[in-house]
Amino acid sequence: GTPLLQVRDLHVEFHTRDGVVKAVNGVNYSVSAGETLAVLGESGSGKSVTAQAIMGILDMPPAKIPRGEIRFRGEDMLTMSADARRRLRGAKIAMIFQDALSSLNPVLTVGYQLGEMFRVHQGLSKKAALAKAVDLMDRVKIPAARSRAGDYPHQFSGGMRQRIMIAMALALEPDLIIADEPTTALDVTVQAQVMDLLAELQAEYHMGLILITHDLGVVADVADKIAVMYAGRIVETAPVHELYRNPAHPYTRGLLDSIPRLDHKGQELYAIKGLPPNLLNVPQGCAFHPRCPKAQDLCRTDTPALHTLGEGRRSACHFWKETVNG
Numbered sequence: 089g090t091p092l093l094q095v096r097d098l099h100v101e102f103h104t105r106d107g108v109v110k111a112v113n114g115v116n117y118s119v120s121a122g123e124t125l126a127v128l129g130e131s132g133s134g135k136s137v138t139a140q141a142i143m144g145i146l147d148m149p150p151a152k153i154p155r156g157e158i159r160f161r162g163e164d165m166l167t168m169s170a171d172a173r174r175r176l177r178g179a180k181i182a183m184i185f186q187d188a189l190s191s192l193n194p195v196l197t198v199g200y201q202l203g204e205m206f207r208v209h210q211g212l213s214k215k216a217a218l219a220k221a222v223d224l225m226d227r228v229k230i231p232a233a234r235s236r237a238g239d240y241p242h243q244f245s246g247g248m249r250q251r252i253m254i255a256m257a258l259a260l261e262p263d264l265i266i267a268d269e270p271t272t273a274l275d276v277t278v279q280a281q282v283m284d285l286l287a288e289l290q291a292e293y294h295m296g297l298i299l300i301t302h303d304l305g306v307v308a309d310v311a312d313k314i315a316v317m318y319a320g321r322i323v324e325t326a327p328v329h330e331l332y333r334n335p336a337h338p339y340t341r342g343l344l345d346s347i348p349r350l351d352h353k354g355q356e357l358y359a360i361k362g363l364p365p366n367l368l369n370v371p372q373g374c375a376f377h378p379r380c381p382k383a384q385d386l387c388r389t390d391t392p393a394l395h396t397l398g399e400g401r402r403s404a405c406h407f408w409k410e411t412v413n414g
C-alpha cells in the first residue's frame with residue numbers, strides 16, 4: 089500500500105548573508121505504518137532539517153523549500169491548505185526532541201501538561217484529562233504515576249523526563265512519530281531503556297517511527313531500515329541488518345568502525361578523519377572525497393548517483409561494488 093510518509097526529491101535552502109546554504113539536496117525516503125526508519129548522520133548532514141521540513145517548522149524565511157514533496161498518506165503536505173497541514177501536524181504527526189527540559193514548561197506540573205493535550209484537543213474535563221495523563225505516565229513506565237503527576241519537570245531524572253516527552257507525543261495516538269536524537273542527552277544504560285520503550289510503544293500502536301541520530305550504536309536493535317546522510321544527501325539506504333553486515337558506502341563503513349564494541353576493549357577506535365563540509369562550499373564531485381580512504385580521481389570531479397544494489401539497498405559511491413565486497 090501507500091507508505092505513511094514519503095519524502096520525494098526534497099530540497100531545503102537557507103538564504104543567509106554569506107550565501108545560499110543547501111542543507112537538503114534531493115532527499116528521498118519513506119516510512120510505513122509499524123516501520124522504523126533510522127536517519128543517520130553527523131551534525132549538518134541535513135537529517136534534522138529534513139524532519140523540520142516535515143514538521144512545517146521551515147515554512148518561512150530564511151528557509152526555503154524550492155523543490156520536493158512530503159506526502160502523508162499520499163497527500164503532499166507542501167501543497168495542501170495551511171489548515172489541513174496544521175491538523176496533521178497537531179494530531180497525526182508528533183515529534184520528540186533531544187532536550188525535554190526545554191520542551192516542557194518548568195512552572196506547570198507534568199500531569200497538568202499531559203492533561204492539557206486532552207483538554208485542548210478532546211475537550212475533556214480537568215479531572216478526566218488528569219486521569220488520562222496518569223494512564224499515559226503508566227504506559228511509559230513512570231513509577232508511582234498517580235503521585236508523580238503532581239511533580240514539576242525538574243523533579244524528574246533525564247530518563248524520566250524523556251519518557252514524559254514520549255507520553256506527550258503519544259497522547260493523541262499519532263500515526264507517525266519523529267524522534268530527533270531522543271536519547272543523546274542520556275547515560276548509555278538509560279539510552280537503551282528509553283529506546284526499548286519507544287520501540288515497544290511503536291509496535292503496540294503500529295505507528296511509523298523516524299529515528300534521527302548520529303549514533304549508529306543506539307538504533308541497531310530497533311530500526312528496520314537506515315538512511316545514511318552526508319552533506320545534505322542520502323549516501324546509503326539499507327535494511328538495518330544488511331547495512332551492519334555489509335555497508336556499501338565508505339562513509340557508512342567508517343561510522344561502523346567507530347562504534348565502541350565490548351569485545352574490542354582497549355583497542356583504539358577508528359575515527360573518520362576530518363570534518364563534514366561547510367554547506368556553503370560543498371566539495372566538487374563526491375562531497376565525502378576529502379575524508380574518504382577510497383577516493384580516486386573520478387571522485388573529485390563526478391558526483392555519484394544513488395545506485396540501486398538490491399531491494400531497499402542504495403549507495404551513492406562510484407565504487408560501491410568494491411566497497412560491498414571489501
Ligand code: SF4
Pocket residue numbers: 337338339374375376377378380381382383384387392404405406407408
Ligand atoms: Fe569515496 Fe569516491 Fe565513493 Fe565518494 S565516490 S565515497 S570519495 S570512493
Ligand code: MG
Pocket residue numbers: 131136268269
Ligand atoms: Mg540535529
